[in-house]
Amino acid sequence: MVNEQIEDYVFHRDFSKTYPIITHGKGIYLYDENGKRYMDACSGAVAANLGHGVEEIAEAMAFQAKKAAFVHTMRFETEVLFQLAEKIAKLAPQSLKKVYFTCGGSEANESAIKLARQYHKNAGRNDKHIVIGRWQSYHGNTFGSLSAGGDIKRRQTYTPNLLNFNHVHSPNCARCPYQREKEDCEYKQNWSCVRDFESVITEIGPDNISAFIAEPIVGSQLGAVSPPEVYFKEIRKICDKYNIVLIVDEVMTGFGRTGKDFGIQHFGIVPDIITFGKGVSAGYAPLAGMIVHDRIVDSLIENSKGKFVHGFTYSGHPVSVAAGLSALTIYEREGILKNVQVVGDYLKQQLFALKKRCPIIFDVRGEGLLLGIELAIDGERGTPFPEEFHASERINSIAMDLGAVFYPGSGSINGYLGDHLLISPPLTVTTGEIDEMVSILENSLKIYFEELKEEETYEITK
Missing domain, CATH: 3.90.1150.10 (Aspartate Aminotransferase, domain 1)
Structure with a gap:
């Protein structure tokens, strides 16, 4: 129960708790x-x-703040923006060469969902709007990203507001939702988690589906569960078959966290969009974004005069980007x-x-x-x-x-x-x-x- 007397002016994450300062x-x-x-x-x-x-990152932020603390990317860009985008693109799988910056992972996934929709609409595929996500996954707290995610407890309060997206089970061989043994799936080369994904596509109708979003290794909702080795290879084939944008959410797994630059590199496939956050600035400033496949960028240039109908005030914020550039420099050097x-x-x-x-x-x-x-x-x-x-x-x-x-x-x-x-x-x-x-x-x-x-x-x- 919240105390009647207001002792501070903070809207706490949980008013029943007292947090260490x-x-x-x-x-x-x-x-x-x-x-x-x-x-x-x-x-x-x-x-x-x-x-x-880490004083080096703090100093890089202060240096940039003294030079130019803010520019609006509708009108201007900064040198650090180009430098960090290049570093990130060179870490990503082939053909993902353009980097779009946001402030957090929720915004990054929201941006990816909207870009997938615009990509299809620009090409005349007007009905493609539904995103398929996975249960026991997390992609953010905005309505779009929450709709795509599968965190049941976070979704419950806001269910009436959520978008009509669909979900399949996350692959979790230790707790298989299909009641199968991993050895049986491997022996028969018949994975229920993959088959279920394609079944949902055919039930909804491929012409209605814009994107599939998944974490390469499920973080907060499953506690670091990796899929079977074959999983993403099969998912990639199905997305190609039905012209579905494959969004891989690397907000938690990116920038070395899993022992590779990006978690999807454990599984040998190239997504259409990678979203990232958290580790890109090592937590020193709000920074996230998405890395986009050339095919989608080329379509944007050809069909929409190069304009993505989207944007945030703090996209590409120079001080945050400077933090990211400094962090990635340290990752490489150390x-x-x-x-x-x-x-x-x-x-x-x-x-x-x-x-x-x-x-x-x-x-x-x-x-x-x-x-x-x-x-x-x-x-x-x-x-x-x-x-x-x-x-x-x-x-x-x-x-x-x-x-x-x-x-x-x-x-x-x-x-x-x-x-x-x-x-x-x-x-x-x-x-x-x-x-x-x-x-x-x-x-x-x-x-x-x-x-x-x-x-x-x-x-x-x-």
Whole structure:
């Protein structure tokens, strides 16, 4: 219940909570006003990829702010805009060469949805407007991106306002929504998640479908679940067959997070649009955007006089773009990608070892430094915690008391059941810091397990 007396003027994310006030950060640590140190084991919201207190980025932002803090991209552009766009395009798969900037991932996905629609309309495919997304996915909180996403809890309040988009199940072999074994799908070369996608297309009618949007590795909603290796290759074929724009949401997975420049590079296909955010500026400034295939750009030039009917006041904001340029320079200079590969493998090994010691871990998954553990009342059988336990939130609360913060999530099984934690520290993390992180995680899980036993909940629910 909210206090009757207003004690501050902030519209808090949750008025039932009291939040620590962070005064500063350094490396992978944050410090509050009482001097308490928190290990940032989730890079904030999987965004602070270079950790905290990087003066080089702050100085680049200040330098740009002194030169030109703001220009409207309807009238002007800046040198840093061209420099960052070039760096990003050179990291992307072939034929994706044009970069459009926004402030956040929601805006990036909203832009991609609108661009796909304009692309079809310009070519005379006027009925193509529906986007197919996936359940247990997240693409943002604007109405368009929320409509495309499959986060049931976030969607519920706003259901009457959402667009009439369609959804298929996300591939999750550990919790297959089609009740199949991965080995059976591989043996028969018949994947239900792929077949279902094509079935939905034919039911709706291909002439009505504009785009398909998917995360290469599902982050917050499934806890770092990778699809079967063949999945995106088959999806690419189907999108080509029915002239559907394939949007790959790399807001969380881009810029080295999974051990490659972009997560889709694990799967060997070229999307039509890649959206990005978070790591592009390492969290130092609001920055995101989309990388667009030449084919779509060429169509825009040919059929719409080169104009995208869309835009934001702060698109290509010079100070944010300067932060991104500085961050990408550091990624390259410091060999961040290699560190992710080495330290990510080490972290995964430690989490698998922890699973053997902890009876409430059901699964360990993910790539690079986007890793997740799925929690269960019975880790061996995978029996999920009851929804009302809020298990992942409680474990993260314990961890914060012990000095680390993870990224809790729920609803990974059916939108309601299924708890997980993302472990996604800054990409600069060391093996020594990983050891400290896993130790705090293990102690947090032990404390929660003891709470269950004390309440006589564990045996009853198990």
